[in-house]
Amino acid sequence: MPPHIFFTGADIDRADALRGDAAAVAALCGALSTRLLLLDGLDPVIGADGALAWGSMADAPDSAELALLGLVDGRAHFVPLLPPGRVLDPRSRRAWGIIPMLSPGDAALYGMARSMVDWHQRHRFCAACGGETVAARSGWQRDCTACKTPQFPRTDPVVIMLATFDGKALLGRQAGFPQGRYSSLAGFLEPGESIEEAVRRELAEEAGVVTGRVDYIASQPWPFPSQLMIGCLAEAESDAITLDTQELESAIWVTKAEVQAALAGDESRFGMPPPFAIAHSLLRYWSELPD
């Protein structure tokens, strides 16, 4: 069994059937029990109890659009969308310092809300005609005011994988990583390829490593801004590396003992990716597999 994957396990009923029911959603908006997620831009706000901070509908900014996250124990949970002019810094890593303090359920709910708010903010115009769009279906759609084309929240599949050979796994290091940090290779899946084909292409492109069999291990919704990380193992045909230096500064093969040492805090060989990244879970999982 793979370990717990961070950003999964939100304890919420997404209540898909409610989204298109304007009367029911209006009633939920008026209900005293309804809760509103408080965000600072895209970043989490932590209450005195150390959990995600929630307000009531009275805390919604005037004329803010809302997205229905779902129901928790029958109580509706919304998140307010940002005002049109609000500029966000896509490089901000502020949330990364707060997320490790969240419970698994809160982290998953926050990730979902962040992806939704961010998607709305970056899709205020219609890709088909350039017209203005407005939120529809309780925030699960945006409709063009001009040509009526609907658009839906975007989720980008990314393959993230360990090539393995002779008891070792392949890790790479990008130039911008913290000192000593290595992680699994990854890349966006492209139109016209399966997960397995994307895994083999990325390993060949970035490290010149040719792989055969690919095994899916686990997946993760990644809210920066909205990827689906698809974690795999791939069997390499050799340990020869031809580095794409545009993508990676360095690539190394590590043993299970070296991963276990890094997990235990010994970073003399390499430093682990952060615990909330699926790369961390994937490395831990592989390092615990029998040889």
Place this chain on the structure above:
Amino acid sequence: MPPHIFFTGADIDRADALRGDAAAVAALCGALSTRLLLLDGLDPVIGADGALAWGSMADAPDSAELALLGLVDGRAHFVPLLPPGRVLDPRSRRAWGIIPMLSPGDAALYGMARSMVDWHQRHRFCAACGGETVAARSGWQRDCTACKTPQFPRTDPVVIMLATFDGKALLGRQAGFPQGRYSSLAGFLEPGESIEEAVRRELAEEAGVVTGRVDYIASQPWPFPSQLMIGCLAEAESDAITLDTQELESAIWVTKAEVQAALAGDESRFGMPPPFAIAHSLLRYWSELPD
């Protein structure tokens, strides 16, 4: 081993490193060996040899934008994008009659090209500011001429799955299906959920079936317009069905023998989805599993 998945296996080097190299791509455009995929709108054109029809760069419409599909045996392969005003019928199923005649490699290449051409056609404006966009990076990006925001080809993950219980698998029928046809349930993965969570949510929403363990089986790029189909099996806790009649007209549990009969042409119990759909491959795979 799962059976061959249609729309995979394109025999092409996507040549990612070339895409951003304008001088190299210009040289490829001028090379006599370069081939241009001929499409009829979004539909395939079949040559006298029964394979996809290819032309030379001389066949490109004046001032057409091009997308680089990649290299086959060192020869560059492009597809011309459609002119801005060209309106496409998203409901057209014309290609469905032609696709079964293509070789697996041609089908995969066509699917990739179709998804790319369709994405460009529906993303001529910037979702961030409404400005006009132009193709960049050999067709693998569109850049806003006003705010410079880049956008990238979109691929939407969809979970498609068989719930299983007591030797039977769950199939559903939508109102628009051909007579007798049943297929696996499916739905778009949403922001904030893993593959496994999306599988469980969709089965609960559409059929009221509660599932535990989920196993990934295979994936497929689906070019209508550009989904990543993620095929799974999911263990149900019971065979009770509560149908969402907005989504499905009917749902049934079928045995492996009934699937084998349908594969052999006996459609007295139900008709199979078409062979190029991953639902077909998934059903065949499951029906051949030992009990």
